[in-house]
Amino acid sequence: MNPISIILVFLIAFLAGLEGILDEWQFHQPIVACTLIGVATGHLQEGAILGASLQLIALGWMNVGAAVAPDAALASVAAGILVCMKGVDIGTGQASAMALAVAGLMLTTLIRTVSVGIVHMADAAAEKGNIRGVEMPHFIALFLQGMRIAIPALLVMMVPVGAVQAALEAIPSFVTTGLSVAGGFVVVVGYAMVINMMATPKLWPFFFIGFGLAVLTNITLIGMGLIGVALALIYIDLSPEFNNTGGSGGGAGGVDPLDAILNDYE
Amino acid sequence: MAEARKSVSKTTRRSVWLRSQYLQGSWNYERMQNLGWCYSIIPALKELYGDDSDEMKAALKRHLEFFNTHPYVASPILGVVMSLEEEKANGAEIDDDAFQGVKVGMMGPLAGVGDPVFWGTLRPIIGALAASMAATGSIIGAILFFVLWNAIRLAFLYYTQEFGYKAGSNITKDLSGGLLQKVTTGASVLGMFIMGVLIPRWTSFNLSKIVLSHAYSQSASEAFMPSLTELVQSFNGGAITEEGIVAGNSVLQGITNGGFALAEREGELALFSITTVQSVFDQLVYGFGPLLLTFLAIYLLRKKVSPIVIIFGLFAVGIIGAFFGIF
Numbered sequence: 074m075n076p077i078s079i080i081l082v083f084l085i086a087f088l089a090g091l092e093g094i095l096d097e098w099q100f101h102q103p104i105v106a107c108t109l110i111g112v113a114t115g116h117l118q119e120g121a122i123l124g125a126s127l128q129l130i131a132l133g134w135m136n137v138g139a140a141v142a143p144d145a146a147l148a149s150v151a152a153g154i155l156v157c158m159k160g161v162d163i164g165t166g167q168a169s170a171m172a173l174a175v176a177g178l179m180l181t182t183l184i185r186t187v188s189v190g191i192v193h194m195a196d197a198a199a200e201k202g203n204i205r206g207v208e209m210p211h212f213i214a215l216f217l218q219g220m221r222i223a224i225p226a227l228l229v230m231m232v233p234v235g236a237v238q239a240a241l242e243a244i245p246s247f248v249t250t251g252l253s254v255a256g257g258f259v260v261v262v263g264y265a266m267v268i269n270m271m272a273t274p275k276l277w278p279f280f281f282i283g284f285g286l287a288v289l290t291n292i293t294l295i296g297m298g299l300i301g302v303a304l305a306l307i308y309i310d311l312s313p314e315f316n317n318t319g320g321s322g323g324g325a326g327g328v329d330p331l332d333a334i335l336n337d338y339e
Numbered sequence: 340m341a342e343a344r345k346s347v348s349k350t351t352r353r354s355v356w357l358r359s360q361y362l363q364g365s366w367n368y369e370r371m372q373n374l375g376w377c378y379s380i381i382p383a384l385k386e387l388y389g390d391d392s393d394e395m396k397a398a399l400k401r402h403l404e405f406f407n408t409h410p411y412v413a414s415p416i417l418g419v420v421m422s423l424e425e426e427k428a429n430g431a432e433i434d435d436d437a438f439q440g441v442k443v444g445m446m447g448p449l450a451g452v453g454d455p456v457f458w459g460t461l462r463p464i465i466g467a468l469a470a471s472m473a474a475t476g477s478i479i480g481a482i483l484f485f486v487l488w489n490a491i492r493l494a495f496l497y498y499t500q501e502f503g504y505k506a507g508s509n510i511t512k513d514l515s516g517g518l519l520q521k522v523t524t525g526a527s528v529l530g531m532f533i534m535g536v537l538i539p540r541w542t543s544f545n546l547s548k549i550v551l552s553h554a555y556s557q558s559a560s561e562a563f564m565p566s567l568t569e570l571v572q573s574f575n576g577g578a579i580t581e582e583g584i585v586a587g588n589s590v591l592q593g594i595t596n597g598g599f600a601l602a603e604r605e606g607e608l609a610l611f612s613i614t615t616v617q618s619v620f621d622q623l624v625y626g627f628g629p630l631l632l633t634f635l636a637i638y639l640l641r642k643k644v645s646p647i648v649i650i651f652g653l654f655a656v657g658i659i660g661a662f663f664g665i666f
Contacts, residue, residue, distance in 0.1 A: 091364075094364065094366055095360065095362070095364060095410070096410055097360045097410065097492065098485075098489060099462075099484070102462075102466065102484070104466060104469050104470055104473055104484050105484060105485055108473065108481035109481075112478070117476070117478055118476030121473040121478060121480065121481060122473065122474060122475075124473055124480075124481060125469075125472075125473035125480060126474070128466050128469070128470040128473075129466075129467070129470055130650075132463045132537075133463065133646075134646075135454070135459075135462075142646070143647055143650070171650055171651065174647070175647050178647070185366055185368050186367070186368055188365050188366065188368075189367045189368055192365055192367050192369065192370065192373065192374045192403075195365075195374050195377070196403060199377075199396060199399035199400050199403055200400070201396070202392045202393075202396040204395075204399070207374075207377060207378070207399055208381065210365060210374065211364050211374050211375065211378045213365075214364060214367070214374075215361065215364035215365060218364070247658065247662045248658050248661070250661040250666065251654070251657035251659070251660060251662065251666065252654060252657060253657075254657045254660065254661060254666040255653050255654045255656065256657075257542065257543030257544060257545075258544040258632055258653060259650050259653045260541060260542055261542055261632045261633040261635075261636050261653075262636050262646050262649050262650050262653070263463075264534050264537060264538055264542075264633050264636075265633055265640055266640065266646060267459050267463055268633070268637055269640050269641065270454065270458075271455050271459050271460075271526075271527040271531055272531065272637075276527055276528060277531070279528050279532040279535065280531040280534060280535040282535065283532040283533060283535025283536040284535035284536070284539060284630065285535075287537075287538075287540050288539050288624060288625045294468050294471060297532075297533065297536045298464060301528070301529040301532040301533055301536075304528055304532055305524075305528040305529045305532075308524070308528050309521050309524060309528075312524070315520070315524075
């Protein structure tokens with residue numbers, strides 16, 4: 074293996090670890106992390122395809138409140154290394170990513186607990202008015218989050234290719250077939266998580282409009298996005314929940330919106 | 340007051356904006372984003388209290404209290420709190436509880452907007468769009484995702500922070516005017532719609548190996564068998580002609596598309612029409628299988644089954660199914 078690739082992948086893993094907690098630049102999202110690893114190792118195509126397939130699975134993985142979702146960072150980095158550096162096929166890489174998402178989840182929980190102690194260093198520094206002393210613990214905790222992915226990534230890279238191949242050959246073919254087939258439909262869990270966050274009885278019809286259009290037409294995703302935005306605007310405009318309580322200055326001003334529309338058509 | 344009014348300059352606000360990207364760096368189970376919040380607002384505190392170490396200490400301490408919200412909507416709260424700090428530095432009587440009250444009062448409702456808008460709608464949509472481009476191995480998908488996401492995010496952080504700073508404490512009134520509710524509902528409509536689109540299109544769930552029944556199809560056999568026999572003969576020593584290949588190809592396509600299978604009947608090859616679970620599903624509505632699976636996942640999630648357990652369960656289903664030849 075090329076030492077430059079190893080260093081680059083280590084840095085990508087570190088960035089993914091930072092972003093796994095920060096959730097800002099999104100270096101931990103599979104489509105970014107796997108593609109970057111593909112670029113660093115000269116296997117752009119495999120990396121991008123793996124990233125695309127993992128992105129769909131991880132669609133609904135989100136940190137809401139204090140709850141922590143499966144860890145996209147370790148999943149995408151380790152799967153990226155397996156596929157781009159060890160020659161593992163994408164279906165198997167995808168499945169191993171799931172196991173690693175759990176491992177990553179446990180690691181981030183651990184560091185979030187350790188951070189309780191680290192943050193107390195900042196309290197002590199605040200007592201003394203020491204600004205640097207307040208800022209340092211923040212970066213110590215963040216650094217640990219980066220190493221949380223970088224160290225496991227290094228370990229995965231250090232496993233010899235032969236050992237990975239031997240281990241894979243020992244797996245019966247129905248397992249690999251099953252894993253890659255399942256990879257095609259585990260995406261529903263992500264969809265279900267997103268739906269569960271947003272669904273109210275009033276919004277379900279929009280789900281079925283989308284489903285019906287997707288099944289019966291060939292409208293592209295961008296076209297669907299436009300229709301969706303239009304539906305959202307129409308809904309907000311017409312929904313009684315926004316019009317009756319309008320109060321002062323509201324455009325509808327207490328007039329029944331349906332009435333107003335009907336009047337327009339007279 | 341003789342001295343000039345203290346204020347948080349634009350340069351300082353810009354550095355708060357850049358720092359707010361590290362909000363979650365020291366996320367911990369005790370006070371969550373407390374240190375990240377303090378780190379973000381330090382430039383403003385320095386500008387206001389830099390020459391008074393007692394004030395500075397008190398300010399640092401009050402900004403290390405519990406805080407947790409969606410990382411992006413912390414920006415408008417930072418803006419409001421900066422304007423409050425500015426008032427306080429100029430002599431207004433604002434106690435520490437008032438600061439904590441504003442922070443806690445805003446973080447809940449705003450997180451209720453940030454989660455569905457960013458995690459529920461924007462990221463799945465941009466992610467899905469990018470993934471569809473990257474599925475062929477192109478780098479464009481990743482670049483599109485990265486650039487689009489971060490342009491939206493950085494602009495959102497900056498403008499909402501400025502909005503919060505300028506609106507000051509009045510923002511709490513503005514926000515209750517139904518705007519937040521509208522944004523959340525609008526994003527949820529879009530999100531639900533797109534989920535409906537993605538489920539049938541991007542889930543591959545094929546049950547065509549489970550044959551429910553089969554029946555000898557005389558008409559199909561009579562239509563297809565002669566040309567199929569011709570094709571077989573042409574490969575077995577006969578001359579392979581272009582017409583033969585074209586005819587054979589259309590025969591094979593007709594067989595698979597029409598849900599037929601080749602099998603032996605009375606010593607001869609014949610076509611059987613087969614009914615599979617998949618063909619039943621497709622007759623109901625294309626995408627029926629993924630829809631059922633999604634509802635199952637929604638049901639399990641509502642029963643508090645962890646998503647990880649469901650994911651592993653589905654992988655187990657895949658492996659067991661492959662073992663028995665279902666997939």
